[in-house]
Amino acid sequence: MKRRALFFSFTLLILRGYGQAYFQDLSLQAGVNNTGKNYGVAIGDYNNDGREDIYVSRHILPNLLYRNNGDGTFTDMAGPAGVAHEGTTTCSVWGDIDNDGDLDLYLGNRDEANILYLNNGDGTFADISESAGVNTLFRTRAVLFGDINRDGFIDLYVANMAAPNYMFRNNGDNTFTNITLASNTQDYGIAMGSIFFDYDNDGDLDLYLTHDANQPYILYQNDGTGRFTDVSEESNTNYAGQGMGVDVGDMNNDGYLDIYITNLYENTLLLNNGDGAFSNQTASAGVGDLGMGWGTIWLDCENDGLQDIYVSNDSYFSPFPNLLYRNKGDNTFQAISHSSPLSSMYGGYGVASADFNADGRVDIFLANSGNDGNQLFVNLTNNANNWVKVKLEGTQSNRAAIGARVEIQAGGKKMVDEVIAGASYASHNSFILHFGLGAATMIDRLAIRWPNGLVEEYEQLTANQSYLVTEGEGLVVNALMLSSPETELQAWPTPFRDQLMASIRQEEAGWLRLSIRDINGRTVATLAEGVFPAGSHFFEWLPDGISPGVYFCQLQTRRGHQAIRTIFLP
Numbered sequence: 001m002k003r004r005a006l007f008f009s010f011t012l013l014i015l016r017g018y019g020q021a022y023f024q025d026l027s028l029q030a031g032v033n034n035t036g037k038n039y040g041v042a043i044g045d046y047n048n049d050g051r052e053d054i055y056v057s058r059h060i061l062p063n064l065l066y067r068n069n070g071d072g073t074f075t076d077m078a079g080p081a082g083v084a085h086e087g088t089t090t091c092s093v094w095g096d097i098d099n100d101g102d103l104d105l106y107l108g109n110r111d112e113a114n115i116l117y118l119n120n121g122d123g124t125f126a127d128i129s130e131s132a133g134v135n136t137l138f139r140t141r142a143v144l145f146g147d148i149n150r151d152g153f154i155d156l157y158v159a160n161m162a163a164p165n166y167m168f169r170n171n172g173d174n175t176f177t178n179i180t181l182a183s184n185t186q187d188y189g190i191a192m193g194s195i196f197f198d199y200d201n202d203g204d205l206d207l208y209l210t211h212d213a214n215q216p217y218i219l220y221q222n223d224g225t226g227r228f229t230d231v232s233e234e235s236n237t238n239y240a241g242q243g244m245g246v247d248v249g250d251m252n253n254d255g256y257l258d259i260y261i262t263n264l265y266e267n268t269l270l271l272n273n274g275d276g277a278f279s280n281q282t283a284s285a286g287v288g289d290l291g292m293g294w295g296t297i298w299l300d301c302e303n304d305g306l307q308d309i310y311v312s313n314d315s316y317f318s319p320f321p322n323l324l325y326r327n328k329g330d331n332t333f334q335a336i337s338h339s340s341p342l343s344s345m346y347g348g349y350g351v352a353s354a355d356f357n358a359d360g361r362v363d364i365f366l367a368n369s370g371n372d373g374n375q376l377f378v379n380l381t382n383n384a385n386n387w388v389k390v391k392l393e394g395t396q397s398n399r400a401a402i403g404a405r406v407e408i409q410a411g412g413k414k415m416v417d418e419v420i421a422g423a424s425y426a427s428h429n430s431f432i433l434h435f436g437l438g439a440a441t442m443i444d445r446l447a448i449r450w451p452n453g454l455v456e457e458y459e460q461l462t463a464n465q466s467y468l469v470t471e472g473e474g475l476v477v478n479a480l481m482l483s484s485p486e487t488e489l490q491a492w493p494t495p496f497r498d499q500l501m502a503s504i505r506q507e508e509a510g511w512l513r514l515s516i517r518d519i520n521g522r523t524v525a526t527l528a529e530g531v532f533p534a535g536s537h538f539f540e541w542l543p544d545g546i547s548p549g550v551y552f553c554q555l556q557t558r559r560g561h562q563a564i565r566t567i568f569l570p
Helices: 002-015
Strands: 024-025 036-044 053-059 064-068 075-078 088-097 104-109 116-120 126-129 139-148 155-160 167-168 176-178 191-197 206-211 218-222 228-231 243-249 258-263 270-272 278-280 292-301 308-313 323-329 331-333 348-354 365-368 375-379 386-393 405-410 413-418 433-438 443-448 455-462 466-469 472-479 487-491 499-504 510-516 523-532 536-540 549-557 561-568
Touching: 024 036, 053 104, 053 365, 104 139, 155 191, 206 243, 258 292, 258 308, 292 365, 308 348, 386 405, 386 443, 405 433, 413 433, 455 466, 472 549, 472 561, 487 510, 487 549, 487 561, 499 510, 499 523, 499 549, 523 536
Parallel strands: 036 088, 036 348, 139 191, 191 243, 243 292, 292 348, 386 466
Antiparallel strands: 024 375, 036 053, 036 365, 053 064, 053 088, 064 075, 088 104, 104 116, 116 126, 139 155, 155 167, 167 176, 191 206, 206 218, 218 228, 243 258, 258 270, 270 278, 292 308, 308 323, 323 331, 348 365, 365 375, 386 433, 405 413, 405 443, 443 455, 466 472, 487 499, 499 536, 510 523, 510 549, 549 561
């Protein structure tokens, strides 16, 4: 507790005097500044403790699995977890291949066969690459998960350098079938960054590939069954450059995802016109960085409701710094990272983002190749802007909700994002979608389009919350569980008719709030609020004038939230 308190006290001191985007390099304090040939970053909560963990792909030295300790520090658990592969891993991606509720891990290697690790659910993994049929060879540069045929199981795409790419269909039994020819995705170019996303808003995942050596990039349109058509020329996405990384974000909040690509020399911004075609807006937007670009991410670093762009450069190959482009809201950007830690002149490769300390601000993790060490940039931006985070759990759709689309309407803005597994260069951003809300204190509408086509909507939700939405079952306020078992919530009977009982046991005295919320996240009853002594406390809810249905008994403390789902029967 003391270490965590000191960390956040230090943070508060730094925040003073800053109104715009401000990040600090806390790599050393966090214990993640490992040197070596670090290439890719994959973010996911592998042990289901509510904290974002980090997997780092490396050459020569063993790969790293940083477990988030919840106090601003990380511990490498790759060895005990069984995922400390020592070879030439370039990229990795998380995904729940068997829909059992924990994240599995796929590695793309350069000189040895690729590896699929199945999560055992106890903090360890088992190598099932051979039995699963995905232990391919070739120089893999990107690996992606996505449910291309919307059957509820995530499929796998493997992009290789100057070798055939592979599309694998998930058979639902921990095995995969090579359907590259059947899916019409048999690219033989020098593949680099790749990404699944829905460019035409028709509810299925399309595929975009970048190439090195001035080979035209490819946009494959999905017909909804997992069969793809090359629409690169008619969509104006067949840019030919020395492409590396790629990510998507809605730069102008028009509901269509735009594409940003890092290249050797000038980067590329393709604006989605909403009619099936894209326009090259690089020059007019002012984002044509000339460095040796590798990783890139879209993120709202100031929580102002506008997507910014971060670029990772190998500054040893070409002497240009990393860049943070601030979205000005008029289809132009401004580089604001000069003389800040974000502009590090290192050998930057993979980059990914997540809110590692759960403070409502998006942080950045950068993999550096060389003797500089990896970098964790903690977002300490101090302003009054609000935010919301959305974590999704599929039931009929794949469990990790990969391919789900979320739309937020708040403060006169419409913002969209998708759950994507594999982007940037050799990297993977958080599964939790983060939206800045600016001055808006209420979300007017939250709409989710699940991969299977189901659309669910919620209205009038409170800002500065993390929402967990389970497909077909409703919404829980705050996706994070309590970070320790110091406080325990129980509720019974479930379902109930006349009376719901709840008990709280806490080891220390402290403030708490116990409330009942409906399926839309609205509070219908507050059972307790205030400072309570250590020990057990009991409460009852006698519903009066409340409609039968799904409700959530939610406990909030200074450390986090817990919620129990129940059903009120007529």
